[in-house]
Amino acid sequence: MMPSANAVLRKPIEISAEPEKRVRNRAATEQAILDAAKRLLAEEGFQNFGINAVARGAGCDKQLIYRYYGGLDGLVEAIGTDLGSWVKDRIPDDTGGMFLLTYGDLMERLALLFLDALRADPLMRRIVAWEVSENSEQVRRLSEARSKALAGWIERMRGSLTPPKGIDAVAVNALIFSAIQHLVLSAAVGDQCAGLALKTAKDWEKAATALRRIVRGVYG
Amino acid sequence: MMPSANAVLRKPIEISAEPEKRVRNRAATEQAILDAAKRLLAEEGFQNFGINAVARGAGCDKQLIYRYYGGLDGLVEAIGTDLGSWVKDRIPDDTGGMFLLTYGDLMERLALLFLDALRADPLMRRIVAWEVSENSEQVRRLSEARSKALAGWIERMRGSLTPPKGIDAVAVNALIFSAIQHLVLSAAVGDQCAGLALKTAKDWEKAATALRRIVRGVYG
DNA sequence: CTTGTTAATCACCAGGCGGTGACTGACTGG
DNA sequence: CCAGTCAGTCACCGCCTGGTGATTAACAAG
Numbered sequence: 001m002m003p004s005a006n007a008v009l010r011k012p013i014e015i016s017a018e019p020e021k022r023v024r025n026r027a028a029t030e031q032a033i034l035d036a037a038k039r040l041l042a043e044e045g046f047q048n049f050g051i052n053a054v055a056r057g058a059g060c061d062k063q064l065i066y067r068y069y070g071g072l073d074g075l076v077e078a079i080g081t082d083l084g085s086w087v088k089d090r091i092p093d094d095t096g097g098m099f100l101l102t103y104g105d106l107m108e109r110l111a112l113l114f115l116d117a118l119r120a121d122p123l124m125r126r127i128v129a130w131e132v133s134e135n136s137e138q139v140r141r142l143s144e145a146r147s148k149a150l151a152g153w154i155e156r157m158r159g160s161l162t163p164p165k166g167i168d169a170v171a172v173n174a175l176i177f178s179a180i181q182h183l184v185l186s187a188a189v190g191d192q193c194a195g196l197a198l199k200t201a202k203d204w205e206k207a208a209t210a211l212r213r214i215v216r217g218v219y220g
Numbered sequence: 221m222m223p224s225a226n227a228v229l230r231k232p233i234e235i236s237a238e239p240e241k242r243v244r245n246r247a248a249t250e251q252a253i254l255d256a257a258k259r260l261l262a263e264e265g266f267q268n269f270g271i272n273a274v275a276r277g278a279g280c281d282k283q284l285i286y287r288y289y290g291g292l293d294g295l296v297e298a299i300g301t302d303l304g305s306w307v308k309d310r311i312p313d314d315t316g317g318m319f320l321l322t323y324g325d326l327m328e329r330l331a332l333l334f335l336d337a338l339r340a341d342p343l344m345r346r347i348v349a350w351e352v353s354e355n356s357e358q359v360r361r362l363s364e365a366r367s368k369a370l371a372g373w374i375e376r377m378r379g380s381l382t383p384p385k386g387i388d389a390v391a392v393n394a395l396i397f398s399a400i401q402h403l404v405l406s407a408a409v410g411d412q413c414a415g416l417a418l419k420t421a422k423d424w425e426k427a428a429t430a431l432r433r434i435v436r437g438v439y440g
Numbered sequence: 441c442t443t444g445t446t447a448a449t450c451a452c453c454a455g456g457c458g459g460t461g462a463c464t465g466a467c468t469g470g
Numbered sequence: 471c472c473a474g475t476c477a478g479t480c481a482c483c484g485c486c487t488g489g490t491g492a493t494t495a496a497c498a499a500g
Contacts, residue, residue, distance in 0.1 A: 023447085023448085023495095023496075024446085024447050024448075024495085024496060024497075025447085026446085026447065029447080029448085045353065045354070046353070047267075047353070047354060050486095050487070050488075051487080051488060051489080052486075052487060052488075053487095060448075060449090061448060061449050061450080062488085062489085063448075063449075063450090063489095063490085064447080064448065064449090066489080066490090067447090067448090071488095071489090072488090129349075129352050129353045130353075131406070131409065131410075132349050132352070132402065132405040132406055132408075132409060133265065133266070133267070133349040133350075133353050133409075134265070134267065134409070135409045135410070140410065143410065147414060147415065150414070151414075151415055167433070168426055168429065168430055170415060170416050171416050171426045171427055171429070171430035172430045172433060172434065173414065174403065174413045174414040174415065174416035174427070174430070175399040175403060175427070175430055175431060175434055176399070176434075177414050178398070178399045178400075178401075178402035178403045178406065178413060178414065179395040179396070179398045179399035179402070180398075181398075181402050182352065182398035182399070182401050182402035183394065183395060183398045185352040186351070186352055186398065188352075189351065189352060189353075189354070189355045190351075190355070190360065190363065193394050193398060194367060194370070194371075194393065194394040194397050194398065195367065195371055195390060195394065196390050196391050196394035206388055206391045207391055207394070207395070209388065209391070210388055210391035210392045210394070210395055211395060213387070213392065213438055214392065214395055214396075214434060214437065214438050216437075217434065217436075217437025217438040218433055218434055218437040244465095244466065244467080244476085244477050244478075245477085246476085246477065246478095249477080249478085270456095270457070270458075271457080271458060271459080272456075272457065272458075280478075280479090281478065281479055281480080282458085282459085283459095283460085283478080283479075283480090284477080284478070284479095286459080286460090287477090287478095291458090291459090292458090
């Protein structure tokens with residue numbers, strides 16, 4: 001049965017400059033799976049996101065995903081847990097040296113920070129798109145984790161500032177953040193949104209100006 | 221081989237109160253396919269939208285979809301063509317008896333009309349969600365048809381009104397319509413958006429008020 | 441060297457998908 | 471009456487998906 005030839009065939013595929021393969025290291029494999037899942041979701045979107053694709057991306061057998069995460073659902077939940085630390089890593093927690101005197105100052109800054117953060121994070125964008133496209137249990141949990149982290153961030157930044165009397169800040173802010181999310185998502189797939197080009201830095205500067213104007217319009 | 225039993229098996233499944241089946245009517249079949257596609261897309265979303273599902277929904281063989289529409293792409297394009305008439309059917313084209321004196325009056329009315337129209341139209345919502353989730357050729361065409369129809373509607377309603385000087389109306393409006401779209405989409409899947417409940421009529425009234433406030437904030 | 445544990449893999453399953461070519465059966469014009 | 475046209479159906483293909491035992495291989499302890 002040509003054992004030597006068989007051995008050659010069975011040798012794992014060696015991508016060049018990959019000297020040694022980690023073997024029998026559960027923690028590392030778990031991490032590799034989680035990383036692959038996040039990478040895949042960020043790069044390919046949720047459409048072709050499945051057990052097989054993740055396993056392929058992690059370079060391991062899909063069985064391990066069932067073992068270590070209890071299936072795709074558990075894996076998605078693990079991503080959601082990571083999401084809690086997203087805000088911390090991606091969005092500055094201080095005021096950047098400026099003194100925020102009014103609620104309007106605060107919201108302008110938050111809106112612009114959120115805009116940039118979302119633009120820079122493909123994974124987050126895919127999750128937002130996922131949220132408005134599907135209603136499964138897994139995506140609902142993901143959505144919850146995200147909104148909780150975001151609300152926490154806002155609360156932390158808010159300090160003792162309070163919105164102007166007579167304004168439903170929750171509703172207004174929901175609209176403002178909705179605007180940012182849809183704008184960024186739309187730009188990510190087609191470099192434009194409702195006739196507004198969103199490609200060059202100058203385009204984005206215009207969008208930011210409009211956003212500032214809107215925020216200032218409601219909050220002064 | 222029990223021909224009689226075979227005949228029974230081959231008899232088409234009769235759903236009760238379906239007395240006669242349309243036979244050999246191409247135009248009707250084409251329409252049935254298109255209707256099934258729109259219905260499926262509206263009810264199930266783009267995730268499980270495929271040749272087999274549409275054929276099943278239309279109660280005909282998928283081969284006919286290839287023949288009459290040249291495949292899924294052509295079918296989607298047919299949906300896009302229909303989209304042009306959406307605005308006409310769904311959103312009033314007149315000013316509802318009110319005189320719009322300012323650009324702010326106009327945009328407030330447009331925003332509220334668009335909000336209600338989108339809330340009432342599941343197909344449109346699915347298409348919007350699709351737009352921000354995928355980048356294929358078919359969805360790009362769909363997106364284009366939609367945005368063109370929308371832009372035309374706005375242009376028609378605008379009349380001779382012009383935005384205030386010094387305001388980038390394109391950018392501002394893109395943000396406003398983005399806000400509406402994301403809000404409605406978010407509500408459609410989870411009855412809320414960024415902590416704002418969107419279930420009861422009262423909830424929506426709050427959202428509409430906030431929207432009015434935002435529009436008035438920028439356009440006066 | 442043997443035994444047990446556990447990381448990791450393999451082989452296989454049913455079922456759905458998009459897609460294609462051959463077929464049936466009704467109507468129609470010569 | 472017969473041949474052509476055309477709506478509609480069927481059977482099949484290869485591929486991929488999610489999911490499940492059974493199996494192999496590395497390592498540590500006795």
